[in-house]
Amino acid sequence: MASRGPSLPRITDVAALAGVSTSTASKALNDTGQLRPETRERVRRAAEQLGFTPDSRGRALSSGRSFTVGLITTDSSGRFSIPIMLGAEDALSAGEMALVLCDTRDDPLRESHYLKSLVSRRVDGIIVTGRRTEPRPPIDVPIPVVYAFSASTNPEDTSVMVDDHGGASSTVQHLLALGRRRIAHISGPSTHRSALTRAAATVETAGDALVGEPLHGEWSERWGRHAVDVLLRTAPDVDAISCGSDQIARGVCDRLRELGRAVPEDIAVTGYDNWSVMALASRPPLTTVDLELEQLGRRTAHLLLDAISGTPAPGVHSLPTRLIPRESTLGT
Amino acid sequence: MASRGPSLPRITDVAALAGVSTSTASKALNDTGQLRPETRERVRRAAEQLGFTPDSRGRALSSGRSFTVGLITTDSSGRFSIPIMLGAEDALSAGEMALVLCDTRDDPLRESHYLKSLVSRRVDGIIVTGRRTEPRPPIDVPIPVVYAFSASTNPEDTSVMVDDHGGASSTVQHLLALGRRRIAHISGPSTHRSALTRAAATVETAGDALVGEPLHGEWSERWGRHAVDVLLRTAPDVDAISCGSDQIARGVCDRLRELGRAVPEDIAVTGYDNWSVMALASRPPLTTVDLELEQLGRRTAHLLLDAISGTPAPGVHSLPTRLIPRESTLGT
Structure with missing residues (x-):
């Protein structure tokens, strides 16, 4: 480590080493002006030898950018x-x-x-x-x-x-394509635009296959676990749960396993975000939506x-x- | 949104509006030179009215920084x-x-x-x-x-x-202070310096309270779950597990719960990193080390x-x- 002053070579050092004037050195390095090729080459070699780096702030000031x-x-x-x-x-x-x-x-x-x-x-x-x-x-x-x-x-x-609407819709289309016909939705707070957009897309895409109203809570595994208990009391025959986040979906999977319901055989589950630390660590790993x-x-x-x-x-x-x-x- | 050219006011605009020369405007805004207070004030008001921001690149070039x-x-x-x-x-x-x-x-x-x-x-x-x-x-x-x-x-x-050595040591001291006397260590790959440092600190601090050799595997919940099975086969009476990461510790807690071993009553567990998404979502939440x-x-x-x-x-x-x-x- 060195302080800048003594060690950053200047264009004058390059000119001195090449035995030319500063303006000639500058023309040689910028490929402008009328110079003999051997002069240009001598300046370039001097710059290389000294480790000279042109000051890009000059370019910035002169270009106005x-x-x-x-x-x-x-x-x-x-x-x-x-x-x-x-x-x-x-x-x-x-x-x-x-x-x-x-x-x-x-x-x-x-x-x-x-x-x-x-x-x-x-x-x-x-x-x-x-x-x-x-x-x-x-x-x-x-x-x-x-x-x-x-x-x-x-x-x-x-x-x-x-495109949150498209993202949420794609998970429901996937569940429908797999033959699921009783789809519930568990998501984050109804005060969050992202939760509302995803819920609206789910309702719209699921149509008759939707079970109950979307359940809104916090963006957490804990809410996912709790929401499963709430859901199964009113809709024990649900065959798919689309979740508003991977955290919620991970909690949903954990609780279903504890209750002896197999994922996906009994109930398929989808997440949202493709947050790898959640989606991959979930048991089983989550089908989810990558926000790219x-x-x-x-x-x-x-x-x-x-x-x-x-x-x-x-x-x-x-x-x-x-x-x-x-x-x-x-x-x- | 606008392109820069026409909309960024220049010092010449300020000078024109205040009815002074550019150099006077510059002195007024930089608080230099000999000017009448009312001139200085007029320039300042003109600058404010136009939304003039001084160009900090000038300061940079003249200071060499x-x-x-x-x-x-x-x-x-x-x-x-x-x-x-x-x-x-x-x-x-x-x-x-x-x-x-x-x-x-x-x-x-x-x-x-x-x-x-x-x-x-x-x-x-x-x-x-x-x-x-x-x-x-x-x-x-x-x-x-x-x-x-x-x-x-x-x-x-x-x-x-x-200070990884100090961090790992602090978890073991904590476990010893709580009366734990059969402490195991589960961590990441033995090819990682951080895992080796934490293991060495654990061995050194635990002394006679250490159970078996440190177990090294991947930095994952899955390894944490698997390592519990390995550990309990050889040391069923372990009363504490210090882990090299929160991910490993979370997997350890999950597996212990599945096996009916209460955390911390039967076995206390510590993590490392204070990665909130792991440490707080763990059941129970993890005692851990914040790297600050x-x-x-x-x-x-x-x-x-x-x-x-x-x-x-x-x-x-x-x-x-x-x-x-x-x-x-x-x-x-």
């Missing part, structure tokens, strides 16, 4: 925003854009502080992600913004969302890059989910 | 590096430093590409985090670097590590800031863990 994007997340636990962030980072780095991370911890003061700081750093654009699918108020900055996972309430903004969040992050980054280069695509972009069939519906 | 730090992570799943990253981001943002995220996905080519890009952006320093506690080769850049979670193999570098990774991230950031300002603190800094007692040892 910083080649930097800010990511505002409210979700410090990161279950949803981390894969989105990694997908965005992957897509941006391919274009030599850097991603600056800003974790607001759900604090509006921190958010406004970060926005000021990002604008003063002249980032080229901003990605805003959230923990819930409820729409959020837009941020007020004079640069391109794309919202991921939580849409902006302004329909003229660009937002990228998971890294893909969502990549799409968000591409839409932001489009907006930065002057071709924004306003509106809500809804991305498809993917059904992952496993033992909890297919058996072994 | 970018007020930006790079974070290199090899851990895309993020269980360990995400909290470290968030802690570092929190500490850096307090000092108006931005954190640029670089996810190498364990690919040396990506890592070297990112390092070049960070150096050409003139970041002030770099944080390197990993997924495992094995030491890693140092990176070769002419700016300050601090390694977090995975130490550098060069002892003259600055590394910040979890956000704190580790903050400490890393502070050590990097020290190095950037010319006072590096080389060597391995080992940070204490925290024992979290819950029902799996204390009962209800």
Whole structure:
């Protein structure tokens, strides 16, 4: 480890070693101007020998761009925003854009502080992600913004969302295709948009095969276990349970096993999220819905890059989910 | 959303609105030069009215610093590096430093590409985090670097590590204090440094209270369940099991319950990591060790800031863990 001053070679060092003027060295390294090929080559070798790296901030200042994007997340636990962030980072780095991370911890003061700081750093654009699918108020900055996972309430903004309706519908279609005809739904709080969307899609897709009303509770294994007891009292002949999350589905499987009901032979179970630590550790492993969040992050980054280069695509972009069939519906 | 050109006000716009020269406007906003108070005030009001934000890149170029730090992570799943990253981001943002995220996905080519890009952006320093506690080769850049979670193999570098020996020791001390005298250890692969360190600390601290050799397997609930069967065949009278991870401990608790052994009345169980989704969902909730990774991230950031300002603190800094007692040892 060294302090920067003495060790980062400058263009003047390269010029001195090559025996040329600074402006000649600069032309040689930037492939501009009229130079003899051997001069150009001598400068290049000197730069290589010294480990000279051009200062990309010059390019940034002269192009009026910083080649930097800010990511505002409210979700410090990161279950949803981390894969989105990694997908965005992957897509941006391919274009030599850097991603600056800003974790607001759900604090509006921190958010406004970060926005000021990002604008003063002249980032080229901003990605805003959230923990819930409820729409959020837009941020007020004079640069391109794309919202991921939580849409902006302004329909003229660009937002990228998971198609939750399609995702929940796909699990019910899968259960129907397997011949299940008495399908119940257990999900998270009815105050959460994601739980309501998934419940509505289940009711709509199941039609006559739906058993009772959707049961809403907390997003937890404990609620899954408890909900099984509630459900079996009123509908002992249920043959499938579609759940609003993998955590709930794991609790459902555990309780069914304790009660001696075989999954999937007696009752098939589906989860939602494809959260591997839940879906794979469940006994049996869960058929579930992958939200394709890294893909969502990549799409968000591409839409932001489009907006930065002057071709924004306003509106809500809804991305498809993917059904992952496993033992909890297919058996072994 | 707008493209930047027309909408970001410039200092010349502020000067025009205030009816002063650009250099006067600049002096007024930077609180320098000799100006009448009413001129300064008029410029400030003009800046506010236009929503003018000073360009912090000027400050960066003139100070020779970018007020930006790079974070290199090899851990895309993020269980360990995400909290470290968030802690570092929190500490850096307090000092108006931005954190640029670089996810190498364990690919040396990506890592070297990112390092070049960070150096050409003139970041002030770099944080390197990993997924495992094995030491890693140092990176070769002419700016300050601090390694977090995975130490550098060069002892003259600055590394910040979890005190795994102390953490594992604290669970055994806790079990001994509760009167347990036949303690077994179930952990992850013997090819992982973290599993070996925790096993060694357990053996050392338990002394005569240790039952059998530490059992090594995969980091999974499934291994935890299986290891219980292996253990109880040879040591049916064990009264405590210290586990190398919360996942293993959760599997241990599930299997003990299935076999009718009460936790903690018959057998006390401890986990490791305080991974809430495992530790709290376990039946019963797990006594475990919190690695204090956000704190580790903050400490890393502070050590990097020290190095950037010319006072590096080389060597391995080992940070204490925290024992979290819950029902799996204390009962209800």
